[in-house]
Amino acid sequence: MKHTYIIGEIGQNHNGSVDIAKLIIELVARPVKESVFNLELEPMNAIKMTKRDLSEELTDSQMKRLYDSPNSFGKTYGEHRAFLELTNEDHYEVYKYAKSLNLDFVETLCSKGCLSLLKLFEPDILKVASRDLTNLPLLNSIAETKIPVILSTGMAGKRELDDALDIITKYHSNISILHCVSQYPTFPDNLNLNTILCLKKNYSQYKIGFSDHTIGISAPIVAIGMGAEIIEKHVTIDRFMKGTDQLGSLGPDGVNRMIRDIRIAERWMGKEELYIDxxxxxxxxxxxxxxxxxxxxxxxxxxxxxxxxxxxxxxxxxxxxxxxxxxxxxxxxxxxxxxxxxxxxx
CATH class of the missing domain: 3.90.1210.10 (Antifreeze-like/N-acetylneuraminic acid synthase C-terminal domain)
Structure with missing residues (x-):
């Protein structure tokens, strides 16, 4: 039976709180059951956090600009980002909690300075955000660790993806590629799930998956029917909590329904044969x-x-x-x- 690796992306939905991050982890780790056939289903496989080094994020003028928004946690954008940023030690605490609940831990590192995190612990997978596929110095530093890597293609075309692969494969080939569209939420006409088929055909030596920014849970189900082996989706404990990503994330019920439907869809796939069951x-x-x-x-x-x-x-x-x-x-x-x-x- 097919197995889909499901990642619950916390991102900044922790709102600067380790305790909220732990609550989200508890949410994705809870058992999932299908009631009609009384099936106990595997929960999510991993959670993902994001680490930024604010000294390597934006220009000084952008960091100092006023950030007048209902989702702001500070007067300037820099203050807002600082409020949301957890320390390396905080990430390590969240990592340990995830591992205690049998979840893998995926970490997006947004700059070379963020690799200091690896002095405390080694994530199971390192994720490269869509915007950083052209950040070749960062890719080189991440590849040198030889930790498995996930690349997201949300802002990348073939050239950007190939350049990134050229850098990483100098060190290892434990790479997964996620089709993604960096529009939040993604408009239906822009999703182009057929890109998954393109990736599977042209990059068949790697695992191919889907990082979803659509509203709802249908797109991941369609994606695994097209051969996606990894699904990533933003998750939160409350979609109406303050924060720019909350509303486009899955809340507790959505998490449960998506996991249930993915695990059931895995069973649907069966074998490539016409027969009387x-x-x-x-x-x-x-x-x-x-x-x-x-x-x-x-x-x-x-x-x-x-x-x-x-x-x-x-x-x-x-x-x-x-x-x-x-x-x-x-x-x-x-x-x-x-x-x-x-x-x-x-």
Whole structure:
């Protein structure tokens, strides 16, 4: 059965609080159940955090600009970003909590200075944000660690992706590529999920997945049907909490429904074969049609095609077995509109 690696992206939805980050982790780690078939389903596999070095983020003028927004945590954009930024030690605490709940930990490092985080712990995967596929010095530093890497293509075309791969593959090839559109939320006409097929065809040596910024949970389900092996989605404990990413994230119910539907969809995929499954055999017997009498026929009657039609159940002769019946002599009476079984004919 197919297995999809599901990442719950916390991003900045922790609002500068380790405790909120832990609550989100508890949310994605909780058991998921499908009630109709009583299935216990695997929860998310990983959570993702983002580490920034504010000295390597924006120009001084951008950091000092007034940030007058309902989602602002400071008077200037720099103050806002500083409020949201957790320390390396905070990230380590969140990492340990995720591991205690059997979740992998993915970390987006936004600049070379952020690699100081690796002195405290080693994430299972390092993520390169879409905007940094052209940040070749950062890519080189990340690749040198030889930690598995996920690349997101939200702002990248083929050239940018190929340049990034050229840098990383000098050190290792444990790379995954996520189709992504850096529009929040992504307008339906812009999603272009067929890019997944393009990536699978042209970058088949890597795992291909989908980082989703659409509203709802349908796009990830379609993506895994197209072969995506990784799904990433923003998650939060409250979509109406303060913050620019909250409304476009999945809340508790959405997280549960997305995981449920992905895990069920994995079971849907099955194998590339046309066959009659054991589970439909009873329905096949009940509903399929068999050759039956149009009217009462007495013993000694020689069966003609015009004596016959098709009725359920499907446990008798099929129409492709007509020659096994036509021309045969009936050895005991057959009532009208009944299946003709072998014991009725010579």
């Amino acid at each position: 054991e589970c439909v055999k009873s329905a096949k017997i009940k509903l399929e049609r068999s050759i039956a009498s149009k009217y009462e026929m007495k013993a000694g009657h020689v069966i003609k095609e015009e004596d016959l039609h098709l009725l359920s159940p499907g446990d008798g002769y099929k129409w492709n077995q007509l020659l096994d019946i036509v021309g045969k002599t009936i050895i005991k009476d057959i009532p009208a509109n009944e299946i003709i079984y072998p014991e009725y004919i010579a």
